[in-house]
Each structure stands twice: as C-alpha cells, then as structure tokens.
Amino acid sequence: MRTEPPTSAPAAAPPVPRGALARLLDGDLFHSFIRSPITVLSALVVLAILVAALLAPVIAPQNPFDPATLNLMDGFTRPMQANEFTGNVYWLGTDAQGRDLFSAILYGSRVSILVGFAAVAFAAVLGITLGLVAGYRGGWVDSLIMRVADVQLSFPAILVALLIFGVFKGVVPPALHDKAAIYVLILAIGLSDWVQYARTVRSSTLAERNKEYVQAARVIGVPAPTILLRHILPNVMGPVLVIATIGLALAIILESTLSFLGVGVPPTQPSLGTLIRVGQDYLFSGEWWIVLFPGLTLLLLALSVNLLGDWLRDALNPRLRR
Amino acid sequence: MNVPHIDQMNAGGGLPLLSVRRLRVEFPSRRGTLLALDDVSFDIARGEVLGVVGESGAGKSLTGAAIIGLLEPPGRIAGGEILLDGEAIHELSGEAMRRLRGRRIAMIFQDPLTSLNPLYTVGEQLVETMLTHLELTPAAARERALALLDEVGIPAPAQRIDHYPHQFSGGMRQRVVIALALCAEPELIIADEPTTALDVSVQAQIIALLRRLCRQHHTAVMLVTHDMGVIAETADRVAVMYAGRVVEIGPVDEVVRAPAHPYTRGLMGAIPVLGDEVERLVQIDGAMPRLDAIPPGCAFHPRCAAAFARCRIECPELQPAGATRAACWLYAPAEMAEGGGR
Amino acid sequence: MPAFILRRLLQSVLVMLTVALVAFGLFRYIGDPVNNMVGQEATMAEREALRESLGLNDAVPLQFLRFVANAAQGEFGVSYRMARPVADVIAERLPATLELALISGFGALALGIALGVYTALRRDGWLSHAIMGLSLVGVSLPTFLIGILLIYVFAVELKVLPAFGRGEVVDLGWWTTGLLTPSGLKSLVMPAITLGLYQLTLIMRLVRAEMLEVLRTDYIKFARARGLSDRAVHFGHALRNTLLPVITITGLQIGSIIAFAIITETVFQWPGVGLLFITAVQFVDIPVMAAYLVLIALIFVVINLIVDLLYFVVDPRLRVQRSGRGQ
Numbered sequence: 001m002r003t004e005p006p007t008s009a010p011a012a013a014p015p016v017p018r019g020a021l022a023r024l025l026d027g028d029l030f031h032s033f034i035r036s037p038i039t040v041l042s043a044l045v046v047l048a049i050l051v052a053a054l055l056a057p058v059i060a061p062q063n064p065f066d067p068a069t070l071n072l073m074d075g076f077t078r079p080m081q082a083n084e085f086t087g088n089v090y091w092l093g094t095d096a097q098g099r100d101l102f103s104a105i106l107y108g109s110r111v112s113i114l115v116g117f118a119a120v121a122f123a124a125v126l127g128i129t130l131g132l133v134a135g136y137r138g139g140w141v142d143s144l145i146m147r148v149a150d151v152q153l154s155f156p157a158i159l160v161a162l163l164i165f166g167v168f169k170g171v172v173p174p175a176l177h178d179k180a181a182i183y184v185l186i187l188a189i190g191l192s193d194w195v196q197y198a199r200t201v202r203s204s205t206l207a208e209r210n211k212e213y214v215q216a217a218r219v220i221g222v223p224a225p226t227i228l229l230r231h232i233l234p235n236v237m238g239p240v241l242v243i244a245t246i247g248l249a250l251a252i253i254l255e256s257t258l259s260f261l262g263v264g265v266p267p268t269q270p271s272l273g274t275l276i277r278v279g280q281d282y283l284f285s286g287e288w289w290i291v292l293f294p295g296l297t298l299l300l301l302a303l304s305v306n307l308l309g310d311w312l313r314d315a316l317n318p319r320l321r322r
Numbered sequence: 323m324n325v326p327h328i329d330q331m332n333a334g335g336g337l338p339l340l341s342v343r344r345l346r347v348e349f350p351s352r353r354g355t356l357l358a359l360d361d362v363s364f365d366i367a368r369g370e371v372l373g374v375v376g377e378s379g380a381g382k383s384l385t386g387a388a389i390i391g392l393l394e395p396p397g398r399i400a401g402g403e404i405l406l407d408g409e410a411i412h413e414l415s416g417e418a419m420r421r422l423r424g425r426r427i428a429m430i431f432q433d434p435l436t437s438l439n440p441l442y443t444v445g446e447q448l449v450e451t452m453l454t455h456l457e458l459t460p461a462a463a464r465e466r467a468l469a470l471l472d473e474v475g476i477p478a479p480a481q482r483i484d485h486y487p488h489q490f491s492g493g494m495r496q497r498v499v500i501a502l503a504l505c506a507e508p509e510l511i512i513a514d515e516p517t518t519a520l521d522v523s524v525q526a527q528i529i530a531l532l533r534r535l536c537r538q539h540h541t542a543v544m545l546v547t548h549d550m551g552v553i554a555e556t557a558d559r560v561a562v563m564y565a566g567r568v569v570e571i572g573p574v575d576e577v578v579r580a581p582a583h584p585y586t587r588g589l590m591g592a593i594p595v596l597g598d599e600v601e602r603l604v605q606i607d608g609a610m611p612r613l614d615a616i617p618p619g620c621a622f623h624p625r626c627a628a629a630f631a632r633c634r635i636e637c638p639e640l641q642p643a644g645a646t647r648a649a650c651w652l653y654a655p656a657e658m659a660e661g662g663g664r
Numbered sequence: 665m666p667a668f669i670l671r672r673l674l675q676s677v678l679v680m681l682t683v684a685l686v687a688f689g690l691f692r693y694i695g696d697p698v699n700n701m702v703g704q705e706a707t708m709a710e711r712e713a714l715r716e717s718l719g720l721n722d723a724v725p726l727q728f729l730r731f732v733a734n735a736a737q738g739e740f741g742v743s744y745r746m747a748r749p750v751a752d753v754i755a756e757r758l759p760a761t762l763e764l765a766l767i768s769g770f771g772a773l774a775l776g777i778a779l780g781v782y783t784a785l786r787r788d789g790w791l792s793h794a795i796m797g798l799s800l801v802g803v804s805l806p807t808f809l810i811g812i813l814l815i816y817v818f819a820v821e822l823k824v825l826p827a828f829g830r831g832e833v834v835d836l837g838w839w840t841t842g843l844l845t846p847s848g849l850k851s852l853v854m855p856a857i858t859l860g861l862y863q864l865t866l867i868m869r870l871v872r873a874e875m876l877e878v879l880r881t882d883y884i885k886f887a888r889a890r891g892l893s894d895r896a897v898h899f900g901h902a903l904r905n906t907l908l909p910v911i912t913i914t915g916l917q918i919g920s921i922i923a924f925a926i927i928t929e930t931v932f933q934w935p936g937v938g939l940l941f942i943t944a945v946q947f948v949d950i951p952v953m954a955a956y957l958v959l960i961a962l963i964f965v966v967i968n969l970i971v972d973l974l975y976f977v978v979d980p981r982l983r984v985q986r987s988g989r990g991q
Contacts, residue, residue, distance in 0.1 A: 151679055151683075154679070155923070155964070156920040156923040156924065158924065159926075162926070162941070162942070163690075163945075163953070163957065165945060166694075166944070167690065169945070169948050170690075170948045170950065253804070257807065257808060257927055260927075261808075261926070262942075262946060263945055273806075273808075280931075283816055283820055295809050295812065295813075298809065299801075299804060299805055299806075302804040302806070303801060303804035306803060307800065392885065420888075420892075420893065421891060422891070423890065424889065424890040424891030425891055428889070429889035431882055436883060437882050438883055439883040439901050440883075440905070441978070443980075450900075454892055454893065454896070455891060486980040488980070488981045488984075502886075505890070
C-alpha cells in the first residue's frame with residue numbers, strides 16, 4: 001500500500017546532461033548578477049582597469065619606460081600639486097625619476113593583468129587536462145597525478161613559485177634573465193596553481209564517467225578525447241570558472257608578491273608589485289604616494305576579482321542559494 | 323461558516339491534548355509569498371495516534387515543524403493557532419518554547435543515521451537531554467538512561483550506553499532516537515517518517531515499538547508518513563493532506579474502508595464507489611501542484627475526475643462525508659451544492 | 665589505530681624522500697657545485713680533488729643516498745654566498761621565524777574561530793556582514809601591502825613601533841628570543857599582525873562555512889527538538905563538529921605560515937629563515953635553498969602528523985572500532 005506516487009504521468013523529462021555553463025546563460029544567473037549591486041560594481045571596476053591597462057599607450061600621458069620623456073626635475077612631485085621647479089602637475093604625483101605615477105600604474109597594471117591571465121590560462125589547461133586524464137583513465141596514471149598533486153598541495157604556491165624561479169636563475173645565463181623573466185613568472189605561477197583544477201575536474205570526471213550517456217558514447221565507439229571534450233568537459237566548466245576567477249585574483253597577488261620580493265619582472269618593465277617595491281624605500285621620507293597608488297590599484301583589482309568569484313561560486317552552487 | 327468543530331471523535335470528550343486551528347504557514351521569498359500550509363485544522367487526544375499522510379510537499383512535515391516551533395526561516399506562522407492543553411503555544415517566547423520542546427512535545431526524525439551527534443556517546447546525549455528538562459543528578463540521569471535503553475530494546479544497555487552512534491545499526495539507532503524522545507515523558511511525540519530510511523525488515527519492529535511505548539506511557543503520537551500501510555496498522559485516526567491542506571480526516575478504519583475524498587480514494591487505489599466514471603481514479607493523472615502554482619478553487623480539481631464547476635471557483639471546507647470528514651464539494655449539503663448557499 | 669598511524673608515518677617518509685629528491689636535484693644539477701665553491705681561479709687538479717672529495721664522481725643513486733644521510737643529520741654543506749655551514753646559518757635564524765610564526769598562527773587560530781562562530785550564529789547581523797566584508801578585503805590584500813601600510817601608520821606617522829628588525833634579543837644559548845625584552849615584543853607586533861591577518865581571514869571564513877553546514881544537519885535539528893539550550897546546541901554540538909574539518913585545514917595553514925613568513929620577513933627585515941631563503945634565491949645559493957626546502961617539508965610533515973593524531977583524539981569514529989552491528 002505504498003502511496004508515494006499516485007500518478008501515472010511520465011516522470012520528469014529525461015535527464016539531459018546540462019553543464020553549469022549552459023545555466024550561466026540562463027536568466028537566473030543574470031538576474032542574481034543584476035540584483036547584487038556590489039557584484040555589478042566589481043565587474044565595472046575590473047572592466048575599467050582592464051580597458052585602461054589595454055589602452056595604456058593611448059591613455060597614459062607619458063611612456064614611463066622611455067627615459068627621454070622623464071624629467072628629473074619633476075621628481076617627487078606631490079599628487080595634484082604643481083612641481084616647485086617645473087610647475088608641472090601630475091594627478092597621482094611622480095616618483096624619484098620624475099616618472100608620472102598614473103602612467104606607471106597603467107603600464108604596471110598591464111603587466112600584472114597579462115601575467116595573471118596567462119598564468120591562470122596555463123594552470124587551467126594543465127590542471128583540466130591532467131584532471132580529465134586522471135579521472136577517465138584511473139589506475140596508476142590517476143594515482144601518480146594525484147600523489148604529485150597532494151605533495152604539491154602541501155606546499156604553498158609562493159614557495160613553489162620561488163623554487164621554480166631559483167632554478168631558472170641557476171639554469172638560464174644571466175644575460176637572458178630580464179628577457180625571460182616574465183615567461184618564467186607565468187610558468188612559475190601557473191605550475192603552482194594547477195592542482196585545484198585537476199582535483200575538481202577529476203572528481204567530476206569520475207562522477208560522469210559511469211553515467212549512461214558516457215557509457216553509451218563509449219559503446220558506439222566514440223574516441224576517448226571526444227568523450228572527454230564533448231561530454232565531460234562541459235559538465236565541469238562551472239566549478240572551473242569559479243576556480244579560475246578566484247585563481248586570477250590569487251595569480252595577480254602572487255605576481256605582485258614575487259615582483260615585490262625582487263624575483264618577478266625586471267625593474268625595466270615594472271608591474272604593480274615592482275612599483276610598490278621601489279616605492280617602499282621612499283615611505284620613510286614621507287613620499288607616501290609612490291607606494292599608495294599602485295597599492296590601491298592592486299587592492300582594488302584583486303578585491304573586485306575576488307568579489308566576482310565569490311558571487312559566481314554562490315550563484316552556481318544551488319545549495320548555498322537561499 | 324463559523325470556526326468549524328473539526329472533531330467529534332475525541333474519545334474522552336474533554337479538551338484535546340493538541341488542537342491545531344486554521345494554521346497558515348508562509349514562506350516569503352523573492353518571487354512573492356508562498357502559502358505552504360493553508361487552513362490546517364485537527365485535534366489529537368491524549369494517548370491517541372494520528373496518522374498524517376500525503377505526497378512529499380503536501381505539508382506533513384511542515385505541520386510537525388510548526389507545532390514544535392522549529393520552522394526553518396524564513397518560514398513563519400501567518401495565522402491560526404496551536405493549542406497544547408488549551409495553551410496557545412504558537413505565541414510562546416523562544417525560551418518558553420525551547421523548554422517545552424523535548425519536555426512536553428518530542429520529535430523523531432526520518433534518518434536515524436544522521437539524527438545523532440557522531441561525537442558523543444548515546445549515554446551522553448541521553449543524560450544531556452534529561453538534565454536539560456528534569457531535576458536529576460547526573461548519576462540518576464544515567465540510571466534512567468540505562469532503563470530507557472533497556473525499554474526500547476537495546477541489548478546489553480550497560481555496555482551500549484557508552485558506545486558512539488556509529489557503533490549502532492540503523493534500526494538500533496532509531497531505537498536510541500526513540501529513547502531520546504521519551505527522555506522527559508512528553509505528552510506528544512511528532513514522528514516524521516520514522517521508518518522511511520530503515521530496512522523494510524526493521525520498519526515493522528520500530529513501528530511496533532513506538533506503538534507499544536506510547537500505549538504504556540500514554541503518549542499521543544502524530545505519525546507523519548507517506549506509507550498508508552504503516553498508518554493502517556498503527557494509527558487511531560488519519561488526516562490526509564494535499565497541497566498544504568487537510569482534505570480528509572477520520573477514523574483510520576473508515577478512511578481505509580470507505581475513503582470519501584477523491585484524492586484519498588486515489589491514495590488507496592480505490593474501488594469505485596460513486597459510479598462508473600470514477601473507475602479511472604485507480605491512478606490519478608498529473609502531479610501535485612507546486613506551492614507557487616496552486617490552482618484556484620479546490621487544489622485537487624485539475625486531477626479530479628469528479629470535478630464540477632464549483633470546484634474550480636470555491637475551495638471546500640471539511641464537511642461530514644459518511645463516517646469521515648472530507649474537504650470536497652461532493653459532500654456539500656444539498657442546498658449549497660445547488661449553488662444557493664451563502 | 666596503530667595501522668592508521670603507521671600508514672601516515674609511511675606517507676610522511678615518502679613525502680620527505682620526494683622533497684629530498686628535489687633538493688638533491690637542485691644541488692646536483694643546477695650550476696656546478698665545484699664552480700660555486702672554488703671560484704674561477706682554481707686549477708683543474710684542485711677542482712678534480714674537490715670533486716672527488718665531495719663524492720661527485722660516484723654513481724648518482726649513491727650520491728643521493730649520501731645526501732639523504734647527511735640531510736638526516738642536518739648536514740647540507742656550505743653556503744656558496746656566506747661560506748659557512750648551512751646548518752649553522754639556519755640554526756641561527758630559525759628561532760626568529762618560529763617565534764613569529766607560532767605567535768601569529770595561534771593568534772589567527774583563536775581569533776579566527778571566535779569570529780567564524782560569531783558570524784555563523786549571527787549570519788544576518790550588520791556586524792557579521794561588516795566582518796565578512798572586511799575579511800574579503802583581507803583575502804585580497806597582499807601580505808606585503810598590509811606590512812607596508814602598518815609601517816607607514818605606526819612607524820612613520822605615529823612613530824610608536826619599530827619599522828624593522830627584531831629588537832633586542834636574549835640569547836639562551838641554543839635559542840634567541842625577542843619575547844623577553846620590551847623592544848623585542850614591540851618589534852613583534854606588526855610582523856605578527858601582517859603574517860596572521862591572511863590566515864585569520866581564511867580560518868574565519870572556513871569556520872563560518874563549516875559551522876553553517878553543521879547547523880543544517882539533522883543532529884542539530886534533533887538537538888533543538890530535544891529542547892537543548894541554544895548554548896548547548898551551538899557550542900556543545902555545532903562547534904565541536906565544526907572543528908573536525910577545521911583542524912585539518914588549519915594544520916595546513918599553520919604550515920604555510922612558515923612559508924608566508926618569507927614575505928613578512930622581507931618587509932620588516934626580520935632576521936629569520938625566510939629572509940635567508942629569499943636572499944638565497946636571488947644569489948642562487950643552492951645549498952641554502954635545498955636545506956630550506958627540506959626544513960619546510962619536515963615542519964609540514966610533523967604538523968600533519970600532529971593534526972592526524974588530534975583528529976584521532978577528537979573523532980570517535982576513527983578511535984572506536986565498529987561493533988555490535990547486526991539486527
């Protein structure tokens with residue numbers, strides 16, 4: 001006398017595998033975006049910094065890397081005040097060499113953002129690939145990849161990145177250091193951050209692998225790479241997107257940290273972190289703006305990206321939705 | 323119609339132990355307020371077992387949660403009253419309600435595997451509950467805990483009392499949960515699907531145990547389930563819920579033998595009573611509406627083969643229908659059914 | 665229990681061996697150890713003699729074994745840059761880092777749990793929202809910026825705290841401590857805050873998330889239905905269950921504090937192993953890098969073992985065998 005379904009209606013529509021990315025374009029997510037003013041604001045901030053950084057050569061009043069445009073007399077001009085020798089006014093002031101800080105920040109953000117995006121892309125591709133392979137193949141391949149991931153996970157990203165940097169310095173001839181530094185930076189940050197992607201993708205792959213539609217695809221002889229890319233990957237894009245967003249904030253912070261520690265991009269091509277490193281020396285003599293404005297830009301960028309990531313995670317995770 | 327006298331079935335004839343009157347529970351949400359319980363009324367007498375049946379989402383568990391004062395926010399009681407022994411408990415302060423929980427009204431949940439805190443021994447959890455409600459020394463509480471474990475049929479309670487929940491099987495854990503509910507000799511136990519998560523072989527034992535203990539302690543039970551079988555062999559009376567309302571209530575034998583409401587008949591896989599066209603009712607087409615899409619009139623009319631014009635417009639109250647009471651226009655007094663009425 | 669601990673021990677040894685392999689690889693293959701030690705003027709014969717005495721001509725597995733054996737005794741060779749035994753240099757610097765890491769770690773833990781519990785229980789209060797908002801700023805604020813900000817406010821503008829260094833230290837022979845002098849304590853304030861703030865926000869957010877998760881469980885609902893007081897439900901039941909996963913992740917966090925100390929030590933010129941390591945990276949001082957790597961790995965492994973043991977003490981499901989199943 002079980003009474004649960006007194007219904008002959010067909011059960012819910014057959015389960016079509018629907019990725020989180022498809023949900024992304026649904027009205028729901030867009031609505032939750034519009035309804036969260038702080039998320040919209042952070043999106044605007046990120047967008048503004050992105051555009052400003054991309055268009056730096058057009059927007060910036062001077063090219064801060066071209067010594068010919070710098071006037072030493074302009075050095076240490078306070079923000080919004082005329083220089084006592086030249087009478088020039090700079091919005092955000094200048095540094096010791098008379099470099100316009102606003103221009104330097106635009107160019108610096110450019111480097112930071114470039115490294116951040118490239119490192120995230122590298123980490124994501126590496127992590128997703130290894131995660132898919134580990135989850136789909138299983139066996140010793142899986143164990144090997146996951147053990148490596150475990151060991152690496154017990155070391156903080158910064159340490160891994162520093163080590164890679166140390167190795168690079170020992171291997172590459174000093175003449176090439178400045179040229180290669182930025183690529184090494186991307187490599188180091190990317191290598192330090194792939195584990196998250198691999199773990200998430202692997203567990204989703206394990207879950208999807210045994211579902212009927214994947215089994216069916218296997219039976220009719222669809223090659224493994226096609227199954228992975230067509231059927232399994234779309235299902236894991238939601239979490240990956242969340243990790244990548246938060247990863248972008250982490251990568252930007254890590255880049256600036258490494259540059260601050262003096263092992264990042266060379267001073268000839270400063271990122272926000274390098275600007276802060278240089279500016280720190282002038283803090284004690286009262287030239288606070290040299291460090292403050294690059295610092296604020298960095299904070300604003302990282303905070304906005306983090307806020308976006310936070311919102312995305314909540315929006316894609318129905319369990320946390322209230 | 324005035325406040326209807328819902329129940330003439332009170333055996334003792336005195337004040338019912340629990341009396342729920344026109345209870346409304348709302349869930350305010352971004353898309354507007356959902357009415358989860360609408361006009362729910364019933365009584366439970368002392369020592370009586372009231373079965374509450376219905377599909378998931380019909381509001382059975384919510385009724386239990388509202389009575390014991392544990393509605394999940396943002397859910398809230400929007401109207402009606404809940405009287406325990408004549409006292410309006412729905413307007414008690416949080417602290418007064420807390421002292422009542424476990425002491426006078428206890429609750430048993432569906433899944434015994436997750437109902438017990440894994441980090442404390444069953445003895446610790448029993449003693450903690452007793453010390454909260456009763457004036458006992460810890461030693462006396464432990465004595466009582468031992469006796470209770472014995473009473474609910476845990477073998478070797480002297481050893482088992484110091485075991486952790488994970489050391490018990492599902493059925494044994496539900497026995498512990500029952501012991502916890504009985505700790506302070508409550509007058510009413512709300513059992514929310516107490517056997518659903520258990521093996522079929524264990525279900526009968528647990529139900530028998532619950533029934534026996536409640537007889538002995540003269541405890542009333544509100545037994546929430548979707549299993550008519552359990553109700554038929556355990557309950558004195560049964561309330562059938564559909565889309566947040568009670569659609570039929572009456573003595574369990576009568577409801578099983580001659581269900582009045584078309585929905586109840588569907589639940590019973592009923593044999594036609596009223597005429598040929600009702601034969602299709604053996605299975606009810608469609609599904610229960612979602613809370614945000616409850617149709618006007620009688621919520622069941624889109625699925626009801628016996629529906630007529632009035633069912634689409636007016637929502638029926640409970641009215642006498644044979645030996646039970648049903649919320650169905652089929653049983654409206656003649657002059658009302660003609661459309662004269664109010 | 666012994667099997668469980670034994671398995672963890674074995675895993676720890678494996679991790680240490682892996683790290684040792686990396687460290688050995690660094691030492692053996694990055695640059696030429698001989699070049700780094702003797703400089704350009706040495707003759708071929710001198711080089712060959714050194715090469716032989718260092719055992720660089722032996723089979724590589726043998727060299728690795730020797731490396732591990734030496735490392736186990738704290739022998740990591742001589743720093744290229746300072747020409748002193750690495751072990752001595754590290755022993756000299758370690759107390760500074762450990763004092764800093766422990767104080768900021770436990771501070772972050774205590775405050776993080778308190779704030780996490782508060783924000784979970786009062787999840788809709790304005791103060792909780794404020795704390796959560798600030799914590800996001802804390803996560804987004806790079807450690808070195810926090811340090812610079814603190815230096816500017818408290819050292820440059822207010823002039824109440826020293827901007828760098830460790831202050832006066834007391835030498836206890838095998839340990840130097842800054843905890844016993846006023847200037848040592850004052851010097852510790854800003855670095856400890858800088859280092860702890862990030863961990864604090866992480867722990868707080870983790871505790872809050874776990875606590876909210878636990879508050880939704882059936883046994884908490886059942887505890888409420890039994891009429892237990894809010895205090896008993898929140899602290900007796902919810903908090904204790906919350907701390908289980910928190911222990912694990914906090915263990916990892918406290919480990920990572922030691923690595924994050926690299927940044928803090930750079931900002932405040934704190935004479936610890938982190939500063940030593942960053943200088944070693946800049947000057948490609950491989951023996952120091954290798955030793956630091958092994959040291960950090962060792963600390964991680966030890967902390968993880970402690971965490972496992974703690975877990976064992978707290979969670980009866982690990983401690984007590986299942987029994988009496990049936991029925």
